[in-house]
Amino acid sequence: MTTLALPASFADSPARALVCRECSNEVALAPVNVCDQCFAPLEVGYDPEKLARVTRQSIEAGPQTIWRYAGLLPAGQDIATRVDLGAGMTPLRKADNLAKALGMRSLWVKDDSANPTHSFKDRVVSVALSAARAFGYTTVSCASTGNLANSVAAHATHVGLRAVVFIPNDLEQGKVVQTAVYGQTLVAIEGNYDDVNRLCSEIAENEDWAFVNVNVRPYYAEGSKTLGYEVAEQLGWRIPPQVVIPMASGSLLTKVDKAFGELTKLGLVDESPWKVYGAQATGCSPIATAFENGWDTVRPVKPKTIARSLAIGNPADGPYALDAVRRTGGAMGHVSDEQVVEGIRLLASTEGLFAETAGGVTVATLRQLLERGQIDPDAETVLYNTGDGLKTLDAVAGEVGPSATIAPSYSAFMKTGLA
Numbered sequence: 001m002t003t004l005a006l007p008a009s010f011a012d013s014p015a016r017a018l019v020c021r022e023c024s025n026e027v028a029l030a031p032v033n034v035c036d037q038c039f040a041p042l043e044v045g046y047d048p049e050k051l052a053r054v055t056r057q058s059i060e061a062g063p064q065t066i067w068r069y070a071g072l073l074p075a076g077q078d079i080a081t082r083v084d085l086g087a088g089m090t091p092l093r094k095a096d097n098l099a100k101a102l103g104m105r106s107l108w109v110k111d112d113s114a115n116p117t118h119s120f121k122d123r124v125v126s127v128a129l130s131a132a133r134a135f136g137y138t139t140v141s142c143a144s145t146g147n148l149a150n151s152v153a154a155h156a157t158h159v160g161l162r163a164v165v166f167i168p169n170d171l172e173q174g175k176v177v178q179t180a181v182y183g184q185t186l187v188a189i190e191g192n193y194d195d196v197n198r199l200c201s202e203i204a205e206n207e208d209w210a211f212v213n214v215n216v217r218p219y220y221a222e223g224s225k226t227l228g229y230e231v232a233e234q235l236g237w238r239i240p241p242q243v244v245i246p247m248a249s250g251s252l253l254t255k256v257d258k259a260f261g262e263l264t265k266l267g268l269v270d271e272s273p274w275k276v277y278g279a280q281a282t283g284c285s286p287i288a289t290a291f292e293n294g295w296d297t298v299r300p301v302k303p304k305t306i307a308r309s310l311a312i313g314n315p316a317d318g319p320y321a322l323d324a325v326r327r328t329g330g331a332m333g334h335v336s337d338e339q340v341v342e343g344i345r346l347l348a349s350t351e352g353l354f355a356e357t358a359g360g361v362t363v364a365t366l367r368q369l370l371e372r373g374q375i376d377p378d379a380e381t382v383l384y385n386t387g388d389g390l391k392t393l394d395a396v397a398g399e400v401g402p403s404a405t406i407a408p409s410y411s412a413f414m415k416t417g418l419a
């Protein structure tokens with residue numbers, strides 16, 4: 001373990017250095033995301049002594065946000081520099097009705113639609129923009145499939161940072177409006193997410209901006225760990241035996257797995273095994289297809305699905321998601337757009353919870369894994385709902401509507417037979 005100079009703003013952070021995921025080369029904490037030796041992605045490495053200071057009690061005494069886990073995140077402990085809209089500590093709902101419909105014994109839904117901008121992205125953005133601020137940036141930017149755009153625009157506005165957000169020009173209206181309303185710069189690109197991402201990498205080389213999913217991506221990605229920590233804490237400091245997670249780049253899945261590993265290593269939970277399951281839409285399923293075929297590499301695809309928030313055709317963390325699923329003995333599945341809509345409706349009609357398309361993907365994939373005997377119906381399971389149905393109304397608007405439309409008279413109502 002080499003000692004690298006820490007930026008002053010990170011002096012009291014448990015983060016120690018950036019570590020290459022492939023060759024283990026280490027560099028000082030800085031706004032960089034690829035290894036200068038082998039070009040593989042960099043990941044935050046921690047000081048084990050600083051991590052060991054974190055206890056259940058110190059976490060429980062913290063705020064009702066992701067920042068109760070500040071001692072496990074790459075951020076300074078100075079609250080004044082944090083970019084915090086209150087992400088995290090979203091409900092873990094016991095989903096007995098859905099469990100019954102699926103033939104499962106014990107099922108929970110971790111409902112991240114309850115975040116400030118109604119998706120799980122608030123977790124990663126809060127950590128990424130806090131790091132960006134610590135590095136002294138005044139402009140933040142991102143390439144987004146929608147939810148990230150919402151969250152970056154809102155968080156940046158809250159602390160007076162400039163945001164320049166790039167999206168594909170065919171996004172759902174809900175996501176465009178929910179980004180534009182903050183009055184920041186929003187650029188729609190004639191192309192898909194992968195085109196937007198490529199453009200952003202080019203802009204990042206020339207502008208001194210913090211790109212949430214480029215140069216500050218190592219910090220961004222760590223925010224997803226809080227979805228692992230919270231579930232364990234909400235279960236009474238226990239790791240669930242099975243978790244089902246939607247995948248876009250695959251980062252969230254790998255970080256929930258990393259979080260469970262850290263909690264175990266730190267003795268914050270008793271040692272117990274867990275299995276990680278990944279969900280994609282068939283119209284953009286490069287990671288699940290690699291799993292299905294036993295490939296080690298992920299072959300890029302051109303996305304075509306209503307699950308736009310998961311529509312990353314060339315997923316940066318695909319190979320690592322495959323590793324996590326294979327290592328833990330889980331599985332992956334992918335489902336058609338029709339099944340996505342059925343998944344949304346099943347969750348809504350059993351649990352009173354309206355999820356965006358990504359949630360529909362995850363519910364439908366769980367059902368498929370059960371039907372194929374790839375997941376244990378008797379083992380306690382947590383399903384991650386990562387976004388709000390109000391963001392993707394178009395997905396179901398054609399499928400549901402009023403039971404009847406009638407004149408405002410009692411007799412007209414009685415004629416419907418709905419009384």
Ligand SMILES: *Cc1c(COP(=O)(O)O)cnc(C)c1O
Nearest residue numbers: 147248249250251252358386387
């Ligand atoms: C971004 C996103 C995900 C997962 O993203 P990863 O790139 O795999 O970390 C899941 N659900 C929703 C709704 C998202 O916006």
Ligand SMILES: [Zn+2]
Nearest residue numbers: 020023035038
């Ligand atoms: Zn390397």
